[in-house]
Amino acid sequence: MEGLSAAFAAQRLQLAAKAALAAGLAFLIAPLMPGAAANYPYYAPLGALVAMYHNVAGSVRQGFQALAGLSMGIGLAVILVNIADPSPLTVALFMGIGVLLGGLPGIGSGSDWIPTAALLVLLVGGSNADDFSFGYLVQMGAGVAVGIAVNFLVFPPLHLKAAAASLDELRLALGRQLTDMGAALEEEWPPEHEEWSRRSDELASAARTVRHLVKEADASRRANPRRKLHPRDIDRDYRNLRELERVTFHIQDMTDVLSDVIWESDVPYTVPLQDNGPLAGAITATGELLRSFSDEDPQQQEDLYQAARTAVEACMASTATRELDEGAVPASESILLSLHRILRAVHPPSASGAPPRGEPLEGGD
Template sequence: MRTTPEATDTRHPPPFRRLWRSVSGGVVSAPLWPRLQLALKAALAAGLAFFIAPFMPGSAADYPYYAPLGALVAMYENVSGSLRQGVQTLVGLALGIGLAFMLFSLGEPTPVTVAIVMGLGVILAGLPRIGSGSDWIPTAALLVLLVGGHNPDEFSFGYLVQMGTGVTVGILVNLLVFPPLHFKAAALSIAELRLALARQLWDMSKALNENWPPEHEDWSRRSDALAASARSVRLAVEKADASRRANPRRRLHPRDMELDYRNLRDLERVTFHVQDVTQVLSDVIWAEDTPFVVPDEYFAQLAEAMSAVGDVLHSIEEESTERQLELVETADAAVKDLTRRIGAEEAATDAPSAVESILLSLHRVLRIVKTTGA
């Protein structure tokens, strides 16, 4: 269709490169440090639990290895998760031990009675709100049967006490030793998605200035990747929200999670509209059964409008508020100018134009930014 020379991509200013390097570097290193921190705290909790285990009363002192197991069970990526997981595990253990004693009350274990108790254990594991404790119900029952032997009372007491000790140690270590706050990961994820959306608009703008069909078509395959990025951002924000619950450090590092959730919802809407533009433009270029076209006379102005909206998304991470307002006005004017031009001119082709659909999506992106600051 078009034979214009490929345009030089000048839409990535130096500040973008600086922020991109900082965000990408943070994202690469982000998963490593929380895992290392969790491993160090798990090691500390297990060691402390094993040190304390011999001082437990009565027969419990004979089963010290269950204390570090309890510490590991309770070790979670946030404090509230440790509390929940620890309590659920102890509830599951108590139910499993109860099932084992029910089996002993029926006499010596037989294949039939073991099958009945295990079946009941699986049924109890489906109780609501028991969470991670569900796996421990049949496990605890089997341990009492297999390891408890002829002294199920002593084993059950020691098993439950030592696991409870370990769980308590694990929760306290997670609470007192730098309880994690995942605010930085959430902020980086939000920034990364904004930059990805800006880059997508810039790349589509560049495609409009290339020879058609464009040689560079990787942007046309990013729709699913953008959706996956939006889901990752939601998970990161929810993880940050969970990390502040029951966390004493939240007072020293306050964060407006409501703002993060608003930004998340707005970015999800922006992602939807950018995906729509991506689908429309890629269909116009490559889909043989698509009747819509982008008339040649609108290519340059549409590319300018796309690029301007990308600049707006990029500016939220890089620029001052005044500069952001300037870019919003520029992008809004570009979208409105092309809209007015289309309304005033007669179409040069009989095929329906896809430009109006693209402009509508760009207008909605700008409206989200103007009303919410996404």
């Protein structure tokens, strides 16, 4: 995941540079605001920072939510000033009302600004609450507008490469997990290599990370003028993600079953010795198939798929004809069922007519 870490670092640097630019521009235009608003220039860069998000649609949403929260908070403060003098009791009451209003649907990140804005108007505005409220809202609005404009015009971020890379890395990790399990079946038991037995939670975490990145890539395309220059089939990414999530579930189950068989003495099932060879071949062939999906050759993927399918069918035939000790409960069938479901999930495009996987990246950050 080192490549993804580097990508995140680059995105953070880009966001920081754009935030600095937006804050500087907002402070530059702040004195040009009308009337009393010009007396409160420091709120313009604050508005620019509030609106700065790692995708354009998020900037628009976050900026408008903040302004909505500010407006509600200022309204609360104006009501308080007009009906009573600020006191510990009235301030506490209105802060509580502000927090309650923050739970309204759609307010999002603006919820924190409702009590904050109300308190600032009371404490900073004082006897000049009307001018302060006007200046505060106008300058924040100007800053939000600048932040959104900078994020839209200055290299608006597309997070397509990170999503595509994460899908490939998850495929490779799942394939490696299967080939490691296949190798363990061919070693003398208990196997010397047992790292694979501790990866179940790691695989689940990786799948969650990939889902997050695909969703981020999808969000980064909205309201982004660069999406036309860097087209990508996000629907295909979601399909691949759902397939890999199913594969992850089945591989986790196989990992748990095989780990129990090898290292736990009190489980009621086992893998018969005569199943080891055919089962290892089926697991390894399926792992090699998963690891091939970053290749651009559909024929190679089809060949590997057919090889994995043949290995699974051969193992099924072998287990159907073996003789078992009385009372033995084989776990081989459970593993084979998982392999069969994995093959259904990753059926290559040339065999199923599905949209192609593993296409070269078409751009994005």
